[in-house]
Amino acid sequence: MRAGARIAAAAEVLDDILNRHRPAPAALADWGKAHRFAGSGDRAAIGTLVFDALRRRASLAARMGADTPRALALAAAPRALGLTAEQVTAAADGSEHALAPLSDAERAGLSAELPAGTPAHIAGDFPEWLLPSFERAFGPAAAEEGAALAARAPVDLRVNALKATQEKVLKALERYGATPTALAPTGVRVPAPEGAGKAPHLEAETAHGKGWFEVQDEGSQLAALLAGAGPRMQVLDLCAGAGGKTLALASVMQNTGQIYAYDADKKQLRPIFERLKRAGARNVQVLDAGNLAALQALGPRFDLVLVDAPCTGSGTWRRKPDAKWRVKASNIPERIAEQVSVLDVGAGLTKPGGTLAYVTCSVLPEENRDQVADFLKRHADFSVEPFTTAWGARVGGEPPRSADGAEDTLQLTPARHATDGFFIALLRRHQQ
Numbered sequence: 001m002r003a004g005a006r007i008a009a010a011a012e013v014l015d016d017i018l019n020r021h022r023p024a025p026a027a028l029a030d031w032g033k034a035h036r037f038a039g040s041g042d043r044a045a046i047g048t049l050v051f052d053a054l055r056r057r058a059s060l061a062a063r064m065g066a067d068t069p070r071a072l073a074l075a076a077a078p079r080a081l082g083l084t085a086e087q088v089t090a091a092a093d094g095s096e097h098a099l100a101p102l103s104d105a106e107r108a109g110l111s112a113e114l115p116a117g118t119p120a121h122i123a124g125d126f127p128e129w130l131l132p133s134f135e136r137a138f139g140p141a142a143a144e145e146g147a148a149l150a151a152r153a154p155v156d157l158r159v160n161a162l163k164a165t166q167e168k169v170l171k172a173l174e175r176y177g178a179t180p181t182a183l184a185p186t187g188v189r190v191p192a193p194e195g196a197g198k199a200p201h202l203e204a205e206t207a208h209g210k211g212w213f214e215v216q217d218e219g220s221q222l223a224a225l226l227a228g229a230g231p232r233m234q235v236l237d238l239c240a241g242a243g244g245k246t247l248a249l250a251s252v253m254q255n256t257g258q259i260y261a262y263d264a265d266k267k268q269l270r271p272i273f274e275r276l277k278r279a280g281a282r283n284v285q286v287l288d289a290g291n292l293a294a295l296q297a298l299g300p301r302f303d304l305v306l307v308d309a310p311c312t313g314s315g316t317w318r319r320k321p322d323a324k325w326r327v328k329a330s331n332i333p334e335r336i337a338e339q340v341s342v343l344d345v346g347a348g349l350t351k352p353g354g355t356l357a358y359v360t361c362s363v364l365p366e367e368n369r370d371q372v373a374d375f376l377k378r379h380a381d382f383s384v385e386p387f388t389t390a391w392g393a394r395v396g397g398e399p400p401r402s403a404d405g406a407e408d409t410l411q412l413t414p415a416r417h418a419t420d421g422f423f424i425a426l427l428r429r430h431q432q
């Protein structure tokens with residue numbers, strides 16, 4: 001396909017996502033099925049263009065003066081496809097599979113800069129109604145934090161210490177430009193591709209099949225490490241989902257002690273069995289999904305309860321940019337209520353002297369710091385253990401600064417830490 005046809009195809013897919021509310025991966029898959037002639041390079045380029053347009057939707061629309069699939073596909077095309085503005089203009093030539101030629105305003109928009117004083121939600125590419133939350137979390141850095149969440153993300157891998165070492169994984173993935181992650185001692189990073197380049201499918205590698213690594217953002221790795229699992233502990237992963245954090249905990253515990261993995265939803269939990277097997281994790285007991293009574297019957301026996309809570313996922317917008325424009329104001333109180341519920345269940349299962357580690361992949365203070373403050377009001381027998389005191393022994397090196405300026409809880413962000421947006425609070429239950 002020529003560049004003009006790729007841009008037109010991206011506009012068609014964006015229409016499906018923005019106007020018919022289809023998730024981006026499903027809309028791209030549908031387009032692929034309906035256009036079987038398109039090669040893998042075409043599909044990858046169209047996917048890259050669609051994702052880049054969604055990542056930077058607000059700033060691209062402001063430059064073009066229109067928030068339409070056509071305007072977004074055209075405006076994202078230079079950076080996403082590695083073309084000049086002139087090449088994009090020439091590609092939209094009105095021929096059979098290309099877009100109609102550009103208007104003067106569109107041509108100007110392709111090379112326009114955002115004016116000084118552009119509002120933070122436009123410069124930072126996030127929904128306007130979230131501006132108060134971003135400003136509360138990041139103050140004058142709201143636009144910068146948003147812009148970093150609108151960039152492409154690298155692929156991060158967590159080395160499975162049960163089967164491999166960082167050195168071994170780095171060597172196996174040398175040809176992809178793999179490097180050690182800056183903060184997580186068990187992490188390996190493969191950089192985000194430039195232009196129309198496609199991210200490598202690392203889960204197809206033999207090393208993955210052998211259980212040497214799992215794909216996991218460095219922020220998620222740090223959250224699991226900071227939680228403080230250790231050999232011979234009794235650990236509960238209360239929102240285990242597909243087991244990303246369970247596997248990280250197992251790697252630290254070296255097949256000693258016991259991890260219980262629970263999730264309210266059996267469909268979310270289903271992939272965990274295959275993943276545990278591949279990783280060689282033998283100290284994990286997967287509990288009956290949704291059986292809260294059986295879970296609570298375990299009683300307050302856990303040294304560590306990890307609550308990787310359901311949240312808006314605002315910290316993962318680099319990877320799921322369509323979710324950024326789908327999230328609604330009404331979703332926040334819904335997620336907050338779920339978080340309260342899992343935190344309260346987790347508190348009841350944490351033994352005196354044990355830790356309830358609260359984690360979200362969000363940057364919104366309502367789901368993070370506010371949630372912790374409310375928890376402490378409901379549970380006078382818990383207090384926050386500052387992440388700074390736990391960091392050295394659990395992660396190593398000097399603790400970073402939290403992106404929201406907090407001293408005791410940690411907000412990781414792509415702008416400050418080059419990770420996804422993750423929030424971590426360590427809630428210690430007092431000894432009786």
Ligand SMILES: C[S@@+](CC[C@H](N)C(=O)[O-])C[C@H]1O[C@@H](n2cnc3c(N)ncnc32)[C@H](O)[C@@H]1O
Binds near residue numbers: 241263
């Ligand atoms: C952020 S995801 C977990 C991701 C997972 N820990 C990982 O690292 O791969 C949140 C999970 O919480 C689960 N969940 C939601 N409400 C829950 C509840 N009341 N009790 C337990 N799990 C719940 C969801 O089904 C979802 O799988």
